[in-house]
Amino acid sequence: MTGTKGARPRRLGRLISTLVLALICGLTLLPILLTFLYSFFPMSEMKAFLDTRNNYDQARFMNVLLAPSIVSLRQYYDLLIDKPIYLQLFMNSVKYTLAILLGQVLFIPTLAYALSRFRFRGRETLFFLVLMLMLLPFQVTMAPSVLTMRTLGLMNTAWAVILPMMFAPFYIFLMRQFMVGIPSEMIEAGLMDGADTVRSFFHVVLPISRPILGAAVALSFADAWNMVEQPLIYLASTQNQMPLSVMFNSLSSSEQGVIFASAALYIMPALLIYSYFQEDILLGIQLSDMK
Amino acid sequence: MFAKKKSLWLFLLPGLTGLMVFHLVPFIGGIYFSLTDGTVHNRLVWFENYRRVWGNAAFRQGLGNSLELSLLSTPLIFLFSFVLALMLKTLRERSLPYRNILLMPYLVPSSALLIIWMVIFDYGGIVNRLVAALGLERVMWLESGALRVPIILLYVWKNVGFSVVIFSAALQSVPDEYYEFAMLEGAGPVRQARSITLPLILPTAFLVFVLAWVNAFKIFKEVYFIGGAYPRDEVYTLQHFMNNRFAKLEYQDVTTAAYSFALIVLVFFAMLYARKGVRGVDRH
Numbered sequence: 001m002t003g004t005k006g007a008r009p010r011r012l013g014r015l016i017s018t019l020v021l022a023l024i025c026g027l028t029l030l031p032i033l034l035t036f037l038y039s040f041f042p043m044s045e046m047k048a049f050l051d052t053r054n055n056y057d058q059a060r061f062m063n064v065l066l067a068p069s070i071v072s073l074r075q076y077y078d079l080l081i082d083k084p085i086y087l088q089l090f091m092n093s094v095k096y097t098l099a100i101l102l103g104q105v106l107f108i109p110t111l112a113y114a115l116s117r118f119r120f121r122g123r124e125t126l127f128f129l130v131l132m133l134m135l136l137p138f139q140v141t142m143a144p145s146v147l148t149m150r151t152l153g154l155m156n157t158a159w160a161v162i163l164p165m166m167f168a169p170f171y172i173f174l175m176r177q178f179m180v181g182i183p184s185e186m187i188e189a190g191l192m193d194g195a196d197t198v199r200s201f202f203h204v205v206l207p208i209s210r211p212i213l214g215a216a217v218a219l220s221f222a223d224a225w226n227m228v229e230q231p232l233i234y235l236a237s238t239q240n241q242m243p244l245s246v247m248f249n250s251l252s253s254s255e256q257g258v259i260f261a262s263a264a265l266y267i268m269p270a271l272l273i274y275s276y277f278q279e280d281i282l283l284g285i286q287l288s289d290m291k
Numbered sequence: 292m293f294a295k296k297k298s299l300w301l302f303l304l305p306g307l308t309g310l311m312v313f314h315l316v317p318f319i320g321g322i323y324f325s326l327t328d329g330t331v332h333n334r335l336v337w338f339e340n341y342r343r344v345w346g347n348a349a350f351r352q353g354l355g356n357s358l359e360l361s362l363l364s365t366p367l368i369f370l371f372s373f374v375l376a377l378m379l380k381t382l383r384e385r386s387l388p389y390r391n392i393l394l395m396p397y398l399v400p401s402s403a404l405l406i407i408w409m410v411i412f413d414y415g416g417i418v419n420r421l422v423a424a425l426g427l428e429r430v431m432w433l434e435s436g437a438l439r440v441p442i443i444l445l446y447v448w449k450n451v452g453f454s455v456v457i458f459s460a461a462l463q464s465v466p467d468e469y470y471e472f473a474m475l476e477g478a479g480p481v482r483q484a485r486s487i488t489l490p491l492i493l494p495t496a497f498l499v500f501v502l503a504w505v506n507a508f509k510i511f512k513e514v515y516f517i518g519g520a521y522p523r524d525e526v527y528t529l530q531h532f533m534n535n536r537f538a539k540l541e542y543q544d545v546t547t548a549a550y551s552f553a554l555i556v557l558v559f560f561a562m563l564y565a566r567k568g569v570r571g572v573d574r575h
Contacts, residue, residue, distance in 0.1 A: 006469075010381070013480060017378035025392040028448065031407045032399060038407070053413045111306025118292040118302070133314050135560050137509040139533040140549040143542040144317035144324055167309035168317035177521035185444070197298040218398060228512045229530075233537065245402040249516060250405045264422070274398040277393055283535040286460040 016121030032267065036213035039075055039264040041068040043257035046075070050256045075261030083255075086244075086262060093266075094244040096161055097224040103166030104220055109209065117187065127176070128267055134169035138229045149234060158241065171216050175286040178212035179205060213289060214280025221273050225266075235275060306364070321546045329543040340547040344355060349566045350548055352524060352533035357552075360528065361507035368503045371447065372454035373496070377484060379463050394452035401449050405516040410431065412441045417535035436525035438518065445513045450506065454499050463486065501559055508556060 038046060045068060052062045079086045114120075114129055145164065146155065154160045186208070187200050206213075226245050235241050244266055252259050293299070314428040328336045344350050375393065380388040411417050419429045430437050469487050480488065489496070511530035518526055520535065529552055536544045 003369075013381050017381045020376055020387075021382070021389045025389050028392055028396060028452075031404050031411065032395070034410075035404065041501070053410065055415055056431075060415055061420055061423075062410070062413055064417065064420070069324070077477045092484055099416055107306040107309055110302040113305040114306070117293055118296060118299045120303075124449070129315060130310070132557065133318065135461060135505045135556055136318075136553055137511070137530060137556075139530045139545070140553045141314065141317040142533065142537060143323055144321040144548065145313070146537075146542075147320070147526055148312065148317050152375070165314040167306060167313055169310070169314060172306070172310070179421060187549055197293055197296055198301070199398045201302070206451075211508050222400070224401055226512070228402065229534075232534070245400055248402045248405050251521065252409070252488070255419045258404050266403040267399055271395075271400045272402055278394070278513065281394065282460075284389070284454060286463065 003032045035260055035267065036264050038260035040071050040072060040073070041065070041075070041260070042072040043074050043078065045069055046260060047257045048134055050259075066083055071254070073257055075258045076265070078258050079261055079265065083258070085240075085257075088240065089242060089244040090265070092241060093225060093245060096158065096227070096243055097221060099158070099162045100165040101217060101220060103162065104168065104216070105170055105213075107166060108168075108171050108175055108216070109206065109213065110201070112179050113171055113205060115172070115176045116179035116182075116196075117205070128177075130169045130172050134173050142233060145235065156238045156241075161227070161230050161243075163229070165227075166225070167227055168220070171220055173210060173214055174219075174284075174288065175209070178209055178284065181287060181289050182208055211280045212284035214277045215284030216275035220271060225270055292300060320337070321550060323551045324543065327543070330482055334484040340543050341551065344544055344547045344551065347544075349532050350529070350541065353529035353548075354552070356525065356527055357431055357510070357529040359506055360443065360510050360526070361504055363439070364446050364507045364510070365500065365504045366506070367443070367447050367549060368451050368454055369496075369500050370460055372451050372499065375451070376458035376462055377488070379459055382498050390455065393455050396449045397453045399449075402516055403515060404445070408441060408445055408517065409522075419549060433517070436523065438526050439522055442510070442513050442517060446507070446518075450503070450514075454503060457499050458492070461492040465491050501562070504559060505556055508552075 040047075049063065049065055052060075055062075078216065115123060115130075120123070130145075149155045149160045154163070187204050227243065228246055231242050231246050248263070248266075251262060325340055326335055327333045328339070358498055367560070371422065379390055382389070413419070414429060414434070415429055416432075418432065424430055430440075432441050465488060469491075470483055473483050473487055509530075511528055514522055514526050514528055514531070520531065521527075522531065529548065532546045533548050
């Protein structure tokens with residue numbers, strides 16, 4: 001600590017920071033909070049509220065709705081019991097996300113291990129390609145990918161959405177950056193001559209990589225749960241196989257009474273995943289080589 | 292570092308196979324695709340496709356808009372996340388709840404937020420109430436070129452937290468003594484940020500910038516949510532052009548547009564990689 005000289009500006013700085021951060025965090029939370037709040041409004045009230053949109057009368061505003069006339073679970077009941085299509089789309093999202101995460105857990109840490117702890121010809125080239133692929137948007141390889149899927153007979157099946165995401169370059173990069181930073185002594189210590197690479201992977205590298213694994217699972221969940229581009233292309237002719245993320249666009253006009261509950265239900269798993277893995281995300285990124 | 296191990300294949304092969312089939316082969320195949328005429332003969336036409344696509348007004352519109360959206364949102368994310376990370380640092384351990392909240396939107400599906408966004412930015416919505424309260428003319432956020440604003444805000448809202456976390460991680464590695472010394476020498480907070488923080492976290496800053504830029508190029512989801520497949524001209528992105536051409540089965544155009552685009556992205560990537568090369572990729 002410095003003397004009194006630096007203390008006052010520092011305290012002032014802290015105060016300003018707290019105020020600004022509180023304000024920004026409030027704004028950040030606002031859309032999520034409002035979505036949840038509106039999901040407990042009666043359907044008719046919500047419908048009436050949404051019908052006041054697109055009114056260009058200079059003298060009129062939409063009401064600022066902050067409390068329902070009566071707290072109602074009707075929106076949720078309607079979605080979960082009366083409208084099986086919603087649950088079906090929701091379960092599609094669950095199915096794709098789980099399959100993608102499972103595949104990533106199987107394939108990505110091993111590949112990252114090979115890229116970070118082994119020396120072989122072409123390693124740098126391969127890493128270069130991974131980096132490059134990670135930076136390109138999905139549309140770049142869209143047409144040839146469709147040809148690939150067609151050749152493999154996977155178009156309009158769930159696999160077309162799942163398989164490419166299982167090998168998503170960004171997560172290969174993320175895991176590799178973490179594993180590169182594990183000190184060699186840690187991996188080689190405790191292993192006999194002719195070190196057993198398989199044992200070192202399972203008993204040293206994976207346990208140490210726990211934070212980045214958690215971070216990757218959470219971030220990848222967010223990607224898969226919110227995916228739009230891939231299903232639009234790969235599942236174009238099988239509407240009932242779409243994940244819910246693609247359908248909000250059309251739901252928002254056709255199902256006005258229940259739209260907020262459907263949004264809230266879709267946000268909830270993401271919030272659960274986030275609260276479970278949030279320490280891992282912070283720690284994993286902190287320990288990775290992000291330069 | 293393991294050299295010449297048979298077990299390498301055990302780790303490398305499964306992942307590499309998938310990466311090849313679903314990412315690398317389509318990428319390389321696409322190059323060939325963009326140079327042929329797409330008929331049954333698959334004649335090589337070299338740069339004919341590129342000439343046609345670059346002559347297409349919709350393509351240029353889409354490319355221009357994609358560039359513009361990324362040029363607007365990248366500096367926003369970069370500056371905003373840097374300042375927020377600096378503020379978080381002054382709060383030390385008490386900063387955790389704020390950081391957790393800032394990162395939250397990155398995990399929340401933006402598709403589900405579409406509806407509340409439309410309500411907030413409606414002509415009679417909260418934002419316009421504020422605008423009117425300030426004595427200004429209300430804005431048609433969703434019905435005019437101003438649509439860029441809600442789109443960029445949705446994008447920034449979702450992505451700024453991730454950059455904050457990367458910045459925060461880098462800031463933690465700067466020793467406190469530097470600041471204490473600077474403070475004794477009478478350097479204010481701005482001077483400290485410029486003379487100590489920025490140089491020390493420059494490599495990270497560069498990564499944040501490139502990632503933010505390249506990701507901003509990918510803004511499509513947000514536009515698709517709000518504007519659909521055929522949004523207003525001002526927010527018609529390159530990805531819309533590709534998707535719509537794709538729907539018309541004009542694969543050659545899609546791929547050619549894609550590689551024109553890829554080339555631009557890869558120039559930024561080359562910058563990143565050249566830097567890495569100078570510093571040495573393999574430090575082990």
